[in-house]
Amino acid sequence: MAASNSPETRAGRARFSYPVFLDLTDVPVLVVGGGRIGARKAEGLAAAGARVRVVAEEVSEHIDADVVDEVRAHRFVDGDLDGIRLVVTATGDVETDQAISRSARARGIWTNAADQPVDCEFILPAIARAGRVTGAISTDGASPALAKYLRDRVAEILDDRVAEVADILAAERADVQARGGSTEDIDWTPRLRELLDAPTL
Numbered sequence: 001m002a003a004s005n006s007p008e009t010r011a012g013r014a015r016f017s018y019p020v021f022l023d024l025t026d027v028p029v030l031v032v033g034g035g036r037i038g039a040r041k042a043e044g045l046a047a048a049g050a051r052v053r054v055v056a057e058e059v060s061e062h063i064d065a066d067v068v069d070e071v072r073a074h075r076f077v078d079g080d081l082d083g084i085r086l087v088v089t090a091t092g093d094v095e096t097d098q099a100i101s102r103s104a105r106a107r108g109i110w111t112n113a114a115d116q117p118v119d120c121e122f123i124l125p126a127i128a129r130a131g132r133v134t135g136a137i138s139t140d141g142a143s144p145a146l147a148k149y150l151r152d153r154v155a156e157i158l159d160d161r162v163a164e165v166a167d168i169l170a171a172e173r174a175d176v177q178a179r180g181g182s183t184e185d186i187d188w189t190p191r192l193r194e195l196l197d198a199p200t201l
């Protein structure tokens with residue numbers, strides 16, 4: 001914590017300052033750790049379409065073999081990184097997570113170490129979803145509890161209506177594009193307000 005939040009590291013900006021939304025469909029991802037946290041990460045990644053390989057010395061009952069692509073019940077070895085694009089470690093052992101993170105980084109593989117920002121190249125935000133709409137809150141690791149609290153506030157506005165409106169607007173944009181037009185010059189605000197405020201859709 002101290003290292004990741006030190007002024008030297010931050011240099012006037014957040015360390016984890018570039019949010020992205022990944023398409024993980026069929027992307028090979030490694031989760032090291034088969035406890036409650038490893039299982040939670042594996043489920044989230046699988047739900048995003050990733051092909052999840054779990055490596056764990058002890059595979060707990062939390063790991064759902066139907067959800068993940070592959071379970072390797074052994075101590076992490078470097079070869080577990082073969083073919084992998086993204087790694088999440090949750091072994092509960094700082095040195096182990098650190099060593100895996102270093103090996104992954106050396107191969108150019110992006111790594112998250114649960115609760116160990118020093119060994120993360122990316123961190124995970126607190127998430128609220130409504131259909132295709134996702135709200136993701138990060139505090140740059142300053143306070144995960146604050147991220148979670150703010151996520152709950154965002155979740156209050158990301159309701160079923162928002163999900164529906166996103167689908168309707170997607171269809172309307174696709175219509176414009178199908179007619180050869182550009183959606184960029186359209187002021188969408190009146191239309192989306194109309195949809196969001198309508199008593200029924």
Ligand SMILES: C[C@@]1(CC(=O)O)C2=NC(=C\c3[nH]c(c(CCC(=O)O)c3CC(=O)O)Cc3[nH]c(c(CC(=O)O)c3CCC(=O)O)/C=C3\N/C(=C\2)[C@@H](CCC(=O)O)[C@]3(C)CC(=O)O)/[C@H]1CCC(=O)O
Nearest residue numbers: 001114115117123124125126138139140141143144145147
């Ligand atoms: C958002 C969420 C996403 C997820 O994990 O999927 C997430 N932590 C969540 C919850 C949570 N984690 C912790 C608490 C206890 C209260 C507190 O400490 O605040 C709570 C709250 C609770 O559980 O109620 C403990 C904790 N977490 C980290 C440290 C180490 C440190 O700070 O040095 C420690 C101390 C460990 C210790 O002292 O032993 C570090 C990280 N945790 C992050 C993400 C990244 C920064 C996110 C950001 O703020 O930008 C980062 C940097 C790395 C990473 O893990 O990616 C998830 C919300 C799940 C949800 O959606 O409900």
Ligand SMILES: NC(=O)c1ccc[n+]([C@@H]2O[C@H](COP(=O)([O-])OP(=O)(O)OC[C@H]3O[C@@H](n4cnc5c(N)ncnc54)[C@H](O)[C@@H]3O)[C@@H](O)[C@H]2O)c1
Nearest residue numbers: 033034035036037038056057058075076090091092114115
């Ligand atoms: N982000 C969060 O919300 C959050 C909450 C709690 C804990 N955590 C973090 O996640 C870590 C894991 O938590 P947990 O409750 O799942 O722990 P756990 O002890 O239940 O599970 C650890 C798993 O890692 C495996 N493992 C350990 N060393 C290994 C190695 N060298 N190779 C392969 N597998 C190895 C173990 O066999 C086990 O399956 C915690 O230590 C903590 O850092 C994060």
